[in-house]
Amino acid sequence: MGVVITDISALEAYRHDSGFSVALPSRHSFGKRASLALMRPRAVEFAELSSRGFGFLSAPVHVMVPRKEMRFQTDGVVWHVCSSELPQRAVREVAHDIFLVSPEIALLHCSLRKDVRELILLGFELCGAYRLGEGDSFRKADRLTSPSALARFAQVHSKARGSALLSRAAKYVVAGSASPMESALAMLLSEPCALGGYGLPAPRMNERIDMPSKSGLSQSKRYYVADLYWPRARFAIEYDSDCWHTGSDRIAADAVRRNALLHMGVRVLTVGRQQIASVSKMDDIAKIVARALGHPLRIRVKGWGERNRELREIVFPWGKDADRNCFWC
Incomplete structure (x- = not known):
């Protein structure tokens, strides 16, 4: 029973x-x-x-x-x-x-009704450090699984309904996201053009960057965490949350952090919610990232604009309204 x-x-x-x-x-x-x-x-x-x-x-x-x-x-x-x-x-x-x-079985059963992009977004959540709450809220939480675990599960149960879609989704899930907006930004940048993304290399998320013991900076910490990070290019994106990055103390701490990373040769791009929610501004962000990574931005998929619109509505349902106040920050 x-x-x-x-x-x-x-x-x-x-x-x-x-x-x-x-x-x-x-x-x-x-x-x-x-x-x-x-x-x-x-x-x-x-x-x-x-x-x-x-x-x-x-x-x-x-x-x-x-x-x-x-x-x-x-x-x-x-x-x-x-x-x-x-x-x-x-x-x-x-x-x-x-x-x-287990999260793997739950996603397998979800795949019977979900678009692959919806499944990828769920994968970001379960492989990340947050859980969605009621309305637009979310809370911090432990990671429940990993992209490799999802891929292994789909392979072992390859005859099960939904396993092919789960296997495909696992290829594009990135572990370590700390918020829905970080997931949205990473998905928009790194999902293939066929799914409405910009087709750029996937970042590492909330990656620890260690500072040398003799950095020469008086206020530097032992390490900093980059929201989105591409190690080979030494390029990072910091998501500037409306909620968590306000106040003089927080602004000062962010400045020290960015200066320390720049001292380490890590270029930092700061991105806010309204930039991500704007189609034209997100295009500009993608161009900046592509240039920093030395990766040509080539969008040659017919009907990409419509696919991008669909992806935006999946990663944040308020995507068409850049001015809406959102608890996701």
């Missing part, structure tokens, strides 16, 4: 509670098909989800079972059948008889 939550419902759970990323002691091992076969959900368990602290799940709730015959007619439930063997700790017990699939 028990309910195994998957798909977008699992993502909602990960977004709701960072503790769900750590498996609780479980009475079951889910490394083999025979173990998962022990799970047989009951109608009463769905009725109790809200009273047991899972009322945040939106309807319908997505549930995984190992065999078709375990499904039954009930309102507000979408069934996913998984009859293949699963890796160890692929399903985690987060409450008594309530289980959560």
